[in-house]
Amino acid sequence: MKNPWYRFLLFIVLILGTNIIFLLIFPAEPPEPVAEIAYSVFKEKLESDQVATVVMQGDELSGHFVDGVSLPANQLLNPRPGEELLFSRFRTTLPPVEDPELLAQLQQHEVLVEARRAAEPSLLEKFLIALLPWVLIVGVWVYFMSKMRQQGGMGGGLLTKFKKSGAQLYSQQQSRVTFEDVAGLREAKQELQEIIIYLREPLKFTKLGGKVPRGFLLVGPPGTGKTLMARAVAGEAEVPFFSISASQFIEMFVGVGASRVRDLFENAKKNAPSIIFVDELDAVGRARGTGLGGGHDEREQTLNQLLSELDGFTPHDEVIVLAATNRPDVLDTALLRPGRFDRQVVIERPDWRDRGAILEVHTRNMPLADDVALEVIAKGTPGMVGADLQGMVNEAALIAAREDVEQVAMRHFEKAKDRQYLGMERQLIMTDEERKITAVHEAGHALVAHCLPGADPVHKITVIPRGQALGVTQQLPEDDRYHFRFSYLLGRMVVMLGGRCAEKEFFGEFSTGAQNDLKQVMDLAEKMVCQWGMSERLGPLSYSRGEEHPFLGMKLASDKTFSERTAWIIDQEIKEMVQTAETCAAGVVAANHDVLEALAKKLLEEETIDRELFKTFMDGRQLVLPEEGCPDFGNT
Secondary structure, rough: OOHHHHHHHHHHHEEEEEEHHHHHHOOOOOOOEEEEEEEHHHHHHHHHHOEEEEEEEEOOOEEEEEEEEEEOOHEEOOOOOOOOOOEEEEEEEOOOOOOOHHHHHHHHOOEEEEEEEOOOOOOOHHHHHHHHHHHHHHHHHHHHHHHHHHHHOOOOOHHHHHHHOEEEEOOOOOOOHHHOHHHHHHHHHHHHHHHHHHOOOOOOHHHOOOOOOOEEEOOOOOOOHHHHHHHHHHOOOOOOOEEHHHHHHHOOOOHHHHHHHHHHHHHHOOOOEEHHHEEEHHHEEEEEOOOOOOOOOHHHEOOOOOOOOHOOOOOOOOEEEEEEOOOOHEOOOOOOOOOOOOEEEOOOOOOOHHHHHHHHHHHOOOOOOOOOOHHHHHHHOOOHHHHHHHHHHHHHHHHHOOOOOOEEEEHHHHHHHHHHHOOOOOOOOOOHHHHHHHHHHHHHHHHHHOOOOOOOOOOOOOOOOOOEEEEEEEEOOOOOOOOOHHHHHHHHHHHHHHHHHHHHHHOOOOHHHHHHHHHHHHHHHHHHHOOOOOOOOOOOOOOOOOOOOOOOOOOOOOOOOOHHHHHHHHHHHHHHHHHHHHHHHHHHHHHHHHHHHHHHHHHHHHOOEEEHHHHHHHHHOOOOOOOOOOOOOOOO
């Protein structure tokens, strides 16, 4: 009833209804019939002295007959079938060709002629036509003004939708993910369980004078399950859960971000106790005053408002804030102090035990064959996070569906794992010479990896092009590693240079196939010298060379904090380290030439050699590790 357009339409309906009722009670008399006749019929009636008066108005000619005239249907332009009426009036249209004899004939037959001007709109019609545009303009203006009044006045109505936070409110029924759906992450679950216990039983903490942390920051690499953990908290907690991405705060209008933060916390306080989850916090939480990374006043205003809401003058003890980021190094220090985000919950990459539990979650609704061993798959997927494992399980199901089988078997998981690690197979046509070069290159990697003590076991060798590579040698560690010793890293470089040295041993020259190997060796040696203090000449010092800038994500030429002499020493140390690895790889390849040749031939025949076939091939063969040229790798 408050809508003015509703009242206007109701008024129009009442007027129409009144007119209809009036016409039903007082019906109008039927009008006198008018004969619509052709011009030729009019001329016939004129010659027979049956026309009494004529009115000329524009191209229309009307008038009266002397007496009522009965006209047959074939003389009427709008005849009524089966009827022959008596007409006293007629109407016709003058032909486009001028008839000069018409006036003479009218005078001859003594017809009263009346000439009128063409019909013009009346004053009322002119007034209504002039008024119509103004009615439309005023109507539109009234409509928008009424909308503005409903939404808070001028300005506020147009920008209200921008000032709203846009956070999604979830209830326990809407979010069905619980901690049972999150495999592993025992420490993180324990930390977040305190939120749920506090919101359910706040007196348990407050009676001893304690306060629950107001903010929890979920930190970890992409895909480790930060957002999934927040969804599980929403499913476990019996309180309203507000979810928003930090990028939703920023708009083209100045001040919108701060107003959205205020709106979010106001809604959370109205529904207290409640939880707020801010995903990708680094979108607005980057350090202020850096001048890098797209920082501007609007983002800093949003951050200032967020800091004030987290721990400002007005307390919000019953509103818990969760946030997630994979870049905690770029966050403003004011966000991380106690009272705002008191705790950082680290969600790291899962070990093989947690990977097995994650695989159990993702395969619980999947028909598995008897040969599927999730523990074996978990141990063979080092470095994978929850998102990677979910993608691998889904890829295995798609491969099984393409084969039109009823169950997902171990071979499907192996193909899916190869797709994740190595890339998709390419149907690339190669010459025999190029295939031989690729086989020798990959055989060199595998041979050196098998000879060096402490190196990761060879899992698969293939000369089938995958992704951007023409061939791949895959090594998988037997267990997850958290520390990397110098001897292990140097062995990694030796293995990476084994393919290049094998090409030199067989063909007497190098090819471009070692481009990616050289890049990885250079990056590893640079980190060993500059960041991990593994250089005897430089000692236990760390330099910024090789680091990624936290805002630009790239190396800056101006970010050098050491002298030119130190830079020269760094280059010499990197060069010596790489040359040591190359000398060792060349020595291993030369000392085992026959085994390398046989392995390359076997690889050309099989195209793909898995771990078991490789162990069978190497059993009983005499392998030599040269005493000179290779450092002491020790017990790695």
